[in-house]
Amino acid sequence: FTSAPLQEASRAIILSTAARGVRDTRPSTAFGFGHGAIDLLTSSLIPTLSAVIILSGIRDGSIFVGLDAEVTEKVQAVAVFLSSQTLFSAALLVAQGALMLGLHALLTAIVLRAVVRGGGPRAIGRGLLLPAAIHTPVAVVRTLFPGVTMPVLLLALLVAALVYRRGQETTAESAPNQ
Numbered sequence: 001f002t003s004a005p006l007q008e009a010s011r012a013i014i015l016s017t018a019a020r021g022v023r024d025t026r027p028s029t030a031f032g033f034g035h036g037a038i039d040l041l042t043s044s045l046i047p048t049l050s051a052v053i054i055l056s057g058i059r060d061g062s063i064f065v066g067l068d069a070e071v072t073e074k075v076q077a078v079a080v081f082l083s084s085q086t087l088f089s090a091a092l093l094v095a096q097g098a099l100m101l102g103l104h105a106l107l108t109a110i111v112l113r114a115v116v117r118g119g120g121p122r123a124i125g126r127g128l129l130l131p132a133a134i135h136t137p138v139a140v141v142r143t144l145f146p147g148v149t150m151p152v153l154l155l156a157l158l159v160a161a162l163v164y165r166r167g168q169e170t171t172a173e174s175a176p177n178q
Contacts, residue, residue: 032104043142106164138152
């Protein structure tokens with residue numbers, strides 16, 4: 001429940017301090033993709049590599065060395081689950097990864113807008129509420145109910161795109177007044 005708000009806060013801190021040069025569309029998009037890639041690495045690549053290691057240990061029997069009967073039974077249940085994964089589930093994971101990269105790029109653009117607008121820590125904090133509210137359901141569902149991640153992710157992307165677009169219109173309207 002706290003990962004998304006903490007990610008948005010860290011994004012704002014980085015964009016307002018160390019990454020001051022990331023104040024344009026291209027660099028902020030790259031920053032968002034990088035942030036998403038780290039998220040993808042921890043949520044997908046590491047578990048996938050773990051599954052490959054577990055399956056290879058099961059195939060050659062090395063994973064069972066020194067295990068009692070109860071643990072061996074649990075490892076075999078994990079093996080059945082891992083080996084039952086289909087090409088469709090792999091493709092779905094890749095699609096979710098690509099969509100997560102897009103979500104992180106949009107969230108970075110929204111957070112960047114709040115940072116550039118400034119107004120002090122409270123104003124920036126208020127600017128982070130919407131990105132955190134968009135990101136939190138995805139983080140929670142992806143962790144607790146992975147089977148329904150895709151619809152929640154698609155909805156979050158839609159909301160983020162609408163928020164980003166609305167912010168662009170607001171920025172364009174206020175630009176001549178400055």
